[in-house]
Amino acid sequence: MTQQETAPAGPTEWTVPGQVGVGPWPGGPAAWPDDERYDPDLLEHGDRRNVVDAYRYWRRDAVAADLAARAHPFHVGIENFGHDHNIGTVVRTANAFAAAGVHIVGRRRWNRRGAMVTDRYQQIHHHAEVAGLVRFATEHRLAVVAVDNTPGAVPLETARLPRRCVLLFGQEGPGLTDEARAAASLVCSIAQFGSTRSINAGVAAGIAMHAWIRVHADLVKAW
Structure with missing residues (x-):
């Protein structure tokens, strides 16, 4: 059925x-x-x-x-060392794309308003430091894919995202920490064409998750 x-x-x-x-x-x-x-x-x-x-x-x-039974084999991680207000949006989008889990690195508290109560249904993990997320990824055979517009990053538009992975994002402004970038097996950037140096972290997460969906998801199972 x-x-x-x-x-x-x-x-x-x-x-x-x-x-x-x-x-x-x-x-x-x-x-x-x-x-x-x-x-x-x-x-x-x-x-x-x-x-x-x-x-x-x-x-x-x-x-x-x-x-949880229908979840895709990708996770989403976001650093929360500065109490980022985009986390709610990330959680809501992860729920929409059936991510297996959302990982919040750093501060445990975050603004749930943007999640629109989807955090009640979504698997959410907390790690005090990046090392905790890396251990989880290793134990569950997940590649860490950092998404940040830094020199040497592979364009997300041409990258082949691993099927089993954690898409990791930094907080608004400073982006990913050096520790997070060093832990990644792949660093991807999102092509931009305007004057701003960066885009909203919640938007970036949605773009990256959809890039995974386009490559790996069975669209017959979409609502």
């Missing part, structure tokens, strides 16, 4: 103009699906969360478990 076939038979936000999310399951409790993935409270009162229709009415842990 495909993921699309598990979508509820009730209303969707795409068929009810102006509605955010969906209302109670049609037909009342007698019509509720006999499936432990569904949350009785959501079935009764409706589901207004920011999730695709296939996950409507599902319990939070059921959504997280299904995402």
